[in-house]
Amino acid sequence: MSELIRLEKLKRLYGAHLAFEADEVVLQPGVVGLLGPNGAGKSTLLNMLMGLLAPSAGRAWMLGYDAARESRKVRSRVGYMPENDSFVAGLSVLQFVSLAAELCGQKAVDARRRAHEVLSLLGLEEARYRLIEEQPTGIRQRAKLAQALINDPDLVILDEPTNGLDPAGRSAMLELISRLHREQGKSILLSSHLLGDVERVCDSVVILDRGRVLAHGEVSELTSSRVNSYRIQVTGSVETCEAALNDRGVELEALPARPGVPPRDFIATLPGEADTRLLFEAFAAVGEAEPACLLSGLQPHEENLETIFERIVGSASPPPLPGENHG
Amino acid sequence: MEIDEVDLLPTAMGATVVDRWTLSSAPDELRAPALAWWPVARIGLGLVVKRRIFKVFLGLGLINFLFYSAMIYFLAGLSAQLKGQGPVEEFAKTFIFTGTGEAFRDIITGQNIVVMLLLAISGAVLVGNDFRFRSLTFYFSKPLERWQYFLGKLVATSLLVSMLTLLPCLVLFVEYGLFGDTFDYFIESRRILFGIVAYGLLVSVGMSVLLLGVAALLQKTISIVMVWGLIFIFLPIVTEVIHGAARGSDYWKLLDFWSLLQWCSNAFFGIESSRFSAEPWSPIAALAAWLGAALWAFWSKTRAVEVVS
Numbered sequence: 001m002s003e004l005i006r007l008e009k010l011k012r013l014y015g016a017h018l019a020f021e022a023d024e025v026v027l028q029p030g031v032v033g034l035l036g037p038n039g040a041g042k043s044t045l046l047n048m049l050m051g052l053l054a055p056s057a058g059r060a061w062m063l064g065y066d067a068a069r070e071s072r073k074v075r076s077r078v079g080y081m082p083e084n085d086s087f088v089a090g091l092s093v094l095q096f097v098s099l100a101a102e103l104c105g106q107k108a109v110d111a112r113r114r115a116h117e118v119l120s121l122l123g124l125e126e127a128r129y130r131l132i133e134e135q136p137t138g139i140r141q142r143a144k145l146a147q148a149l150i151n152d153p154d155l156v157i158l159d160e161p162t163n164g165l166d167p168a169g170r171s172a173m174l175e176l177i178s179r180l181h182r183e184q185g186k187s188i189l190l191s192s193h194l195l196g197d198v199e200r201v202c203d204s205v206v207i208l209d210r211g212r213v214l215a216h217g218e219v220s221e222l223t224s225s226r227v228n229s230y231r232i233q234v235t236g237s238v239e240t241c242e243a244a245l246n247d248r249g250v251e252l253e254a255l256p257a258r259p260g261v262p263p264r265d266f267i268a269t270l271p272g273e274a275d276t277r278l279l280f281e282a283f284a285a286v287g288e289a290e291p292a293c294l295l296s297g298l299q300p301h302e303e304n305l306e307t308i309f310e311r312i313v314g315s316a317s318p319p320p321l322p323g324e325n326h327g
Numbered sequence: 328m329e330i331d332e333v334d335l336l337p338t339a340m341g342a343t344v345v346d347r348w349t350l351s352s353a354p355d356e357l358r359a360p361a362l363a364w365w366p367v368a369r370i371g372l373g374l375v376v377k378r379r380i381f382k383v384f385l386g387l388g389l390i391n392f393l394f395y396s397a398m399i400y401f402l403a404g405l406s407a408q409l410k411g412q413g414p415v416e417e418f419a420k421t422f423i424f425t426g427t428g429e430a431f432r433d434i435i436t437g438q439n440i441v442v443m444l445l446l447a448i449s450g451a452v453l454v455g456n457d458f459r460f461r462s463l464t465f466y467f468s469k470p471l472e473r474w475q476y477f478l479g480k481l482v483a484t485s486l487l488v489s490m491l492t493l494l495p496c497l498v499l500f501v502e503y504g505l506f507g508d509t510f511d512y513f514i515e516s517r518r519i520l521f522g523i524v525a526y527g528l529l530v531s532v533g534m535s536v537l538l539l540g541v542a543a544l545l546q547k548t549i550s551i552v553m554v555w556g557l558i559f560i561f562l563p564i565v566t567e568v569i570h571g572a573a574r575g576s577d578y579w580k581l582l583d584f585w586s587l588l589q590w591c592s593n594a595f596f597g598i599e600s601s602r603f604s605a606e607p608w609s610p611i612a613a614l615a616a617w618l619g620a621a622l623w624a625f626w627s628k629t630r631a632v633e634v635v636s
Contacts, residue, residue: 084464086464090452091370102358107356108366121350
């Protein structure tokens, strides 16, 4: 498998509303996180990848298949675990998973054997003969994962797999997901709002907001894009401090402050091999002219997925309205 | 007892049994993709059949069948004993079972009431629950096309209806033929056989399509029962009243699904009827409109489903 997903000038419009747009995105096999607030375009992208929604323009390939023209082949090699409960009421866990196997083309006997195997793998031996809609959330989540794995897919799409699970269940589910990749060699596309979950299991991420791909790449690449960064606090004239630092090649990014108050917290990215002495020199020079300008705080800035997401989505989105929930 | 050292390794390392993951690859030999509708049909049928209420209605429907089956047997015995006493035999045949197209048509028509009731309560189980419990998300994330989902549901519902209409009627036809003096009945009654199959299929498929449309739109049993009652009880009464007030204009009867089925059954069995005097194409067009509307309802509801909600 060379490429997991390839998008080329893919666009989907609902009337005049842009639901999704991406120029060129190539994702390699592995565990990929799909991040974005509600309305970011995650569902639209997944529907287009599954071949259930026609793009307005451009093309998408998944596992080498054209998503629009070969959707059947795509769906036969992909396992999908939906966010919400989607069961056939009245079936036992075993019947439900067997049905999934049969829908993927397996014969009834093979489907039943395979269902037993997958249910055992996921620790659902005892629940297999019970009605699925009567099971607790943890078992229902595992049953949904079981039906996604039943056809031995190359790619498993997981939509909020830890929803409704307690901390222990959540940890177990993330461990399962990691092992699916590590030990079964499955590629995984994990759509989640929980950045901690994504960071724990994903190799790479795609960050979406308002229908646009804002960033994509390996988590390690994204987090290392700002090496030699420090979080600083300044006092005195912010403009003077900024000018002095910029003269020495330091890039400054203001962190959000209260409305109407000038920012005093910055992320300072130092040029090349420079170290913190550059900052001290800069403030020493500024202090001679304007003694109120001081470096009052300094600490290494460590980027994680949460800070990357906040930075990328925060800089692209308007500030939320009071009480607005971006989920 | 021998203990394999390998078995002890994971435990010794503080891991659990789950560490020894084994999952064989999925079987290579697969069913033809065009047959993907079959599991949908089988599961749908199974969900209805295992319900107690289905068994009640099946029993009710089969009472009619058992009655006619016993009568055919009774008539065969009677005709063997009353050789030469034509009037008595004729009387029995005329008033109990004649073996003509009308007789078989009336058997299927008589079953339609039970079929209507059975479908009204099965609609939610067969189709409505798939919308209410988001099963469609599950179905359409698999390599299953929308038409295959529709076909699976249609086959399940049609088989259910056939169990009460077409199949019992075919059994009665064979029974009646076998109890005759010769097998000529089968040769002479080809039109009747055609009528049974055609009318049986029309009732099975027609009412199933109608149910799929109504159930996809309404989803809950109570709503389906109400609309079903509107179509099969209230509308015939209203059209009959309007028909009377309009001094016999048969076009009003096109609103009555029962009348349309009756007209078709007469055409299939080759029975002349004065009950419907409208143009021959009009019942066909009306039936197509009913079924087209149901198909449109089903299609539009399933098109609205996206895998990711």
